[in-house]
Amino acid sequence: MHPAPSIIAFTxxxxxxxxxxxxxxxxxxxxxxxxxxxxFAIAYxxxxxxxxxxxxxxxxxERGLLAFTQxxxxxxxxxxxxxxxxxxVMAAYAIGRVFLATDWVPxxxxxxxxxxGTVFTTSMIYAQMKTVPRWRSxxxxxxxxxxxxxxxxxxxxxVSWALILLPLAGILQLAWWWxxxxxxxxxxxxxxxxxxxxxxxxxxxxxxPHTGPNYLLREMVHVVGRKHAVKLRAIAFVFGYVLPVAxxxxxxxxxxxxxxxxxxxxxxxxxxxLFFAEAEHVVGLYYGKR
Amino acid sequence: xxxxxxxTERKLGLVIDLDTCVGCHACVVxxxxxxxxxxxxxLSDQDPYGADPSGTxxxxxxxxxxxxxxxxxxxVHFPKSCLHCDNAPCVTVCPTxxxxxxxxxxxxxxxxxxxxxxxxxxxACPYGAREMDMAAKVMKKCTLCVDRIYxxxxxxxxxxxxxxxxxxxxARHFGDLSDPDSDVSQLVAAxxxxxxxxxxxxxxxxxxxxxxPKDRLDQxxxxxxxxxxxxxxxxxxxGFLGWLDKALDRL
Ligand code: SF4
Ligand code: SF4
Ligand code: SF4
Numbered sequence: 420m421h422p423a424p425s426i427i428a429f430t431x432x433x434x435x436x437x438x439x440x441x442x443x444x445x446x447x448x449x450x451x452x453x454x455x456x457x458x459f460a461i462a463y464x465x466x467x468x469x470x471x472x473x474x475x476x477x478x479x480x481e482r483g484l485l486a487f488t489q490x491x492x493x494x495x496x497x498x499x500x501x502x503x504x505x506x507x508v509m510a511a512y513a514i515g516r517v518f519l520a521t522d523w524v525p526x527x528x529x530x531x532x533x534x535x536g537t538v539f540t541t542s543m544i545y546a547q548m549k550t551v552p553r554w555r556s557x558x559x560x561x562x563x564x565x566x567x568x569x570x571x572x573x574x575x576x577x578v579s580w581a582l583i584l585l586p587l588a589g590i591l592q593l594a595w596w597w598x599x600x601x602x603x604x605x606x607x608x609x610x611x612x613x614x615x616x617x618x619x620x621x622x623x624x625x626x627x628p629h630t631g632p633n634y635l636l637r638e639m640v641h642v643v644g645r646k647h648a649v650k651l652r653a654i655a656f657v658f659g660y661v662l663p664v665a666x667x668x669x670x671x672x673x674x675x676x677x678x679x680x681x682x683x684x685x686x687x688x689x690x691x692x693l694f695f696a697e698a699e700h701v702v703g704l705y706y707g708k709r
Numbered sequence: 710x711x712x713x714x715x716x717t718e719r720k721l722g723l724v725i726d727l728d729t730c731v732g733c734h735a736c737v738v739x740x741x742x743x744x745x746x747x748x749x750x751x752l753s754d755q756d757p758y759g760a761d762p763s764g765t766x767x768x769x770x771x772x773x774x775x776x777x778x779x780x781x782x783x784x785v786h787f788p789k790s791c792l793h794c795d796n797a798p799c800v801t802v803c804p805t806x807x808x809x810x811x812x813x814x815x816x817x818x819x820x821x822x823x824x825x826x827x828x829x830x831x832x833a834c835p836y837g838a839r840e841m842d843m844a845a846k847v848m849k850k851c852t853l854c855v856d857r858i859y860x861x862x863x864x865x866x867x868x869x870x871x872x873x874x875x876x877x878x879x880a881r882h883f884g885d886l887s888d889p890d891s892d893v894s895q896l897v898a899a900x901x902x903x904x905x906x907x908x909x910x911x912x913x914x915x916x917x918x919x920x921x922p923k924d925r926l927d928q929x930x931x932x933x934x935x936x937x938x939x940x941x942x943x944x945x946x947x948g949f950l951g952w953l954d955k956a957l958d959r960l
Pocket of ligand 3: 724739740741852
């Protein structure tokens with residue numbers, strides 16, 4: 420799949436932002452006043468910034484309101500509803516914490532649940548795709564949720580939680596890569612099943628339908644970036660998980676915390692880039708490609 | 710609503726004959742023509758006369774080489790357009806309700822006025838049957854020529870999809886696949902019509918007729934009963950060529 424920068428930025432940043440909102444919603448940290456304002460501002464910048472980045476991906480963002488109508492069947496519609504509901508509920512909750520120094524606990528927990536729901540619905544947009552075997556796994560929502568909570572804990576200064584969740588997310592990441600490398604073969608979709616010609620003999624793409632590129636090849640059959648995959652996986656793992664955990668284990672200093680956040684974000688961006696670049700869509704088989 | 714109808718009254722679709730398709734791409738051209746001049750946003754081209762041309766098509770013809778265990782390889786031309794799946798994953802993922810499957814005839818369509826151009830439906834289709842139009846920024850797909858098949862302004866003979874009407878080798882057939890007595894259903898039954906990617910669970914309406922077994926001239930020992938009489942009488946050149954041959958040998 421084509422690794423569109425807008426979607427990579429969206430899933431990474433909004434994942435972190437909504438993760439931070441979960442911790443703020445359950446009162447960890449339960450700061451008030453200006454400190455709370457800074458925390459909420461960071462969460463809104465990340466979550467809202469991600470949402471705006473994703474709107475750039477649309478051909479007709481002006482019709483965006485229609486995307487709230489099909490929650491019965493569409494995970495993208497559910498995500499849109501969850502995201503806006505989270506931002507609205509957390510805004511009301513933030514008013515209490517920032518300006519009135521009061522903690523409306525049920526409202527906070529509702530906002531936290533909605534924030535988790537947003538991350539889950541985002542992950543299900545990918546996990547539902549039978550056409551992309553690497554994504555279609557329960558490990559995809561598990562990884563997204565754990566990363567969001569771990570990264571959120573890091574931003575919220577919940578060091579002990581971050582020290583549990585980030586290593587767990589690292590393990591899920593390794594498991595996701597391991598199963599993803601086997602998923603296409605396990606899906607049973609091959610050139611033989613795609614063309615129905617396997618009964619005659621082995622099928623080879625002889626001539627493509629068009630000599631130039633097209634939307635399908637640009638969007639679904641992205642093969643260029645994959646050759647550096649192993650190096651990028653190492654970078655993603657070291658910066659996203661190992662380094663932040665190591666920095667948190669050092670005696671506490673704000674600069675280490677900041678470095679941990681920067682390293683984590685850089686690592687997750689690399690991991691998200693691979694999430695798309697390495698994902699093989701079955702339509703590639705019609706072109707004899709993966 | 711992007712939830713699928715629990716059943717459709719008819720299943721209009723295509724039956725594509727991989728045996729008779731000659732790979733001429735006439736259906737590709739007629740599809741592009743009809744669907745650019747009629748319903749919906751025109752199928753645009755980008756840089757059509759430049760170095761890097763590309764464009765939107767609703768129907769494309771691949772060509773495959775199939776190599777059996779023994780004998781010569783076989784070339785199969787393979788037209789591919791939307792299969793109007795019963796269990797269409799492209800419809801359920803759509804967040805806006807732009808994509809829908811019609812209860813009355815099973816045709817899968819896009820309401821271009823509601824499409825936000827998110828592209829998710831194209832991701833969900835395993836067959837590559839949906840293409841985003843780069844000029845209109847909305848999703849385009851085969852409409853089964855819904856503006857021809859019910860069009861009373863056209864002569865009756867033309868009330869079939871443009872690709873079916875144009876195919877010079879009759880490799881594309883149109884009809885109701887829910888009716889076991891229809892011509893297309895009987896063709897599917899007689900020729901062992903098949904689904905593409907059945908393991909994806911899309912339950913396509915369109916069926917493909919596999920190529921018939923080919924003659925195997927390359928595997929028969931005697932090509933012709935007269936062959937022995939046609940064997941060369943001598944391998945040695947005669948006359949001037951024979952002299953030249955000898956003269957060159959002596960050098
Ligand atoms: S072929 Fe693709 S676009 Fe057509 S109905 Fe099936 S899944 Fe949808
Ligand atoms: S591109 Fe259009 S038709 Fe396809 S899922 Fe998005 S809104 Fe629906
Ligand atoms: S039925 Fe119409 S829209 Fe579909 S492939 Fe044929 S000509 Fe194109």
